[in-house]
Amino acid sequence: MSQSDEAAGELADLYAFISGALADPPDESGVERLAAERFPRDASPQALANGYQRLRQWQAGVDDPAEAAAELGRVHTRLFVGPRPRMQIHESWYADDYLGEPLAAVKRSYRDLGIRPSSDLREEADHAAVEFAALAMLARDGDDDLRRAFLTIHGWWLPELATDVQEMADHPFYEAVGWLIDGVFEADTYLLSLDPADLEPGYDLSSSQDEAPSSLFGE
Secondary structure, three states, rough: OOOOHHHHHHHHHHHHHHHHHHHHOOOOOHHHHHOOOOOOOOOOHHHHHHHHHHHHHHHHHOHHHHHHHHHHHHHHHHHHHHHOOOOOOOOHHHHHOOHHHHHHHHHHHHHHOHHHHHHHHOOOOOOOHHHHHHHHHHHHOOOHHHHHHHHHHHOOOOOOOOHHHHHHHOOHHHHHHHHHHHHHHHHHHHOEEEEEEEEOOOOOOOOOOOOOOOOOOOO
């Protein structure tokens, strides 16, 4: 396995962990497994180290897995579910066109890349959990070009999402998730030679709805 393949595998694991945490809080068995996990004490970039540090902080407070799982359920509901969630973690929300053209654009990108989001994910296609699951799949497949294409169009909002989760979570586990989003994005854009400052939506919100939409590959 090449160094690049090994890095992509580690990124795939991070993407999958983030996706799972944003979709549903860990249940009791998940808490038991995570509480026993040995997270790295040194990681690069610094955002990953910050995320692992907060996960260790959370681990130190886990005495009863069932109680910890119930607490994470309450935090997850308050943050992402509601009835009045603190956050809407959809690309279309960050694009100020909630469940509009950005959602359609993400669906076109999945079609172009041959991605079929897991039926286990109940969220809309532009929900962060679904997009991170797609990135995990692309990283595990080892096709840097396809992952680069997806991040070029749909990665623009992830740094802001990371900051928002860090600031709104008010809980070490989900603060950790926010830092891990930040870190995996920084690591993957570096690996793929992408400049985060150059990333922007791959769709024109000002265009007429009657115009034919462009695909990921400009077809």
